[in-house]
Amino acid sequence: MNRKGVPLRASGYSEALPLDSKSRLPLLEELPWPNSPVFLDSSGKEQFSAFLTDVTNHELLASKGLASRLALMLSGPPGTGKTLLAGHLASQLGRKLYVARLDSIISSMLGDTAKNVRSIFDFVAGKHAVLFLDELDAIAKMRDDRHELGELKRVVNTVIQGLDSLDESTIVVAATNHAQILDKAIWRRFPYKIEFGHPDLDLRHALWSHFLSASEDQDQQISVLSRMSNGMSGADIEQHALAARRRSVLDSSPLDMASLGGAILNKKVDHRGDASARLSDLKRRLAHHLVNECDIAQSETARFLGVSRQAVSAYLKATTDAQ
Numbered sequence: 001m002n003r004k005g006v007p008l009r010a011s012g013y014s015e016a017l018p019l020d021s022k023s024r025l026p027l028l029e030e031l032p033w034p035n036s037p038v039f040l041d042s043s044g045k046e047q048f049s050a051f052l053t054d055v056t057n058h059e060l061l062a063s064k065g066l067a068s069r070l071a072l073m074l075s076g077p078p079g080t081g082k083t084l085l086a087g088h089l090a091s092q093l094g095r096k097l098y099v100a101r102l103d104s105i106i107s108s109m110l111g112d113t114a115k116n117v118r119s120i121f122d123f124v125a126g127k128h129a130v131l132f133l134d135e136l137d138a139i140a141k142m143r144d145d146r147h148e149l150g151e152l153k154r155v156v157n158t159v160i161q162g163l164d165s166l167d168e169s170t171i172v173v174a175a176t177n178h179a180q181i182l183d184k185a186i187w188r189r190f191p192y193k194i195e196f197g198h199p200d201l202d203l204r205h206a207l208w209s210h211f212l213s214a215s216e217d218q219d220q221q222i223s224v225l226s227r228m229s230n231g232m233s234g235a236d237i238e239q240h241a242l243a244a245r246r247r248s249v250l251d252s253s254p255l256d257m258a259s260l261g262g263a264i265l266n267k268k269v270d271h272r273g274d275a276s277a278r279l280s281d282l283k284r285r286l287a288h289h290l291v292n293e294c295d296i297a298q299s300e301t302a303r304f305l306g307v308s309r310q311a312v313s314a315y316l317k318a319t320t321d322a323q
């Protein structure tokens with residue numbers, strides 16, 4: 001898993017990656033294509049497939065004077081699948097994926113940033129690859145007191161020149177968590193955009209099913225998890241799911257939905273560790289949360305918690321009494 005510092009030579013001979021002249025660290029990484037699926041909501045799917053269609057029909061569109069720059073901006077909160085989607089794009093088109101993390105280029109190489117940015121664009125020119133500019137908003141964050149304004153302008157201009165100089169066949173994908181702080185002139189150079197939000201109910205369902213490797217008979221429990229995980233990112237869901245599966249393997253027991261629900265609940269409603277909480281206390285709080293806040297039926301709640309309906313009624317009553 002340790003990708004950093006390990007140069008990837010996926011396909012035999014490859015030209016040396018450009019380095020920063022002072023630190024000798026590579027400015028770009030060639031990343032392997034992902035081997036896990038990416039889940040998108042319906043508008044994300046539509047925009048992604050529209051972009052793919054335009055890429056594959058680029059010559060036809062160009063011959064009619066209708067081609068636009070193959071530049072796609074991915075914006076949205078952390079852990080929602082932007083980097084993963086850039087990988088899928090490269091893999092679906094059979095192209096190499098070169099990733100430049102602008103935050104590291106900028107933070108470590110004060111002064112040399114514009115030169116580094118230029119080297120990146122020079123390197124990918126003519127390679128028929130996907131250039132992925134990750135953390136593009138790092139440029140905008142240069143507006144702090146460590147950098148002079150002149151340097152920021154130089155870097156923004158270098159990025160713009162780089163984008164303008166690229167040959168038609170190079171695809172540029174950029175990702176940002178903060179679309180609103182990006183320089184407008186850079187933003188305009190990305191005709192294609194996909195906005196990521198926190199996953200909606202259907203998407204959460206797909207993510208839970210996938211990461212829990214759930215069977216069809218667990219579908220109702222997956223529905224409960226999906227409903228109670230509003231506001232979580234795909235990466236959060238992955239983390240919770242894998243932790244639950246690890247526990248289940250190590251304890252040689254089936255997936256413990258009540259503990260998984262409890263972990264989600266703790267993240268959402270308070271941050272006390274649950275280690276000391278008794279299981280019945282956890283189930284009581286979960287029952288209250290699922291029924292009263294997620295609007296989940298008592299029978300479904302009972303199945304999720306692995307207890308009887310009477311137990312759920314008792315939990316709810318106990319909670320009411322305690323208030």
Ligand SMILES: Nc1ncnc2c1ncn2[C@@H]1O[C@H](COP(=O)(O)OP(=O)(O)OP(=O)(O)O)[C@@H](O)[C@H]1O
Pocket residue numbers: 036037038039040076077078079080081082083084085175176177233234235236238
């Ligand atoms: N929509 C999704 N489909 C499938 N997996 C996802 C999705 N969103 C998140 N994940 C899981 O979370 C991990 C992190 O996602 P990713 O690195 O793509 O997020 P990101 O949007 O690039 O975040 P950041 O803004 O922090 O860079 C992925 O490798 C994947 O395992």
Ligand SMILES: [Mg+2]
Pocket residue numbers: 082083084134175
């Ligand atoms: Mg990312």
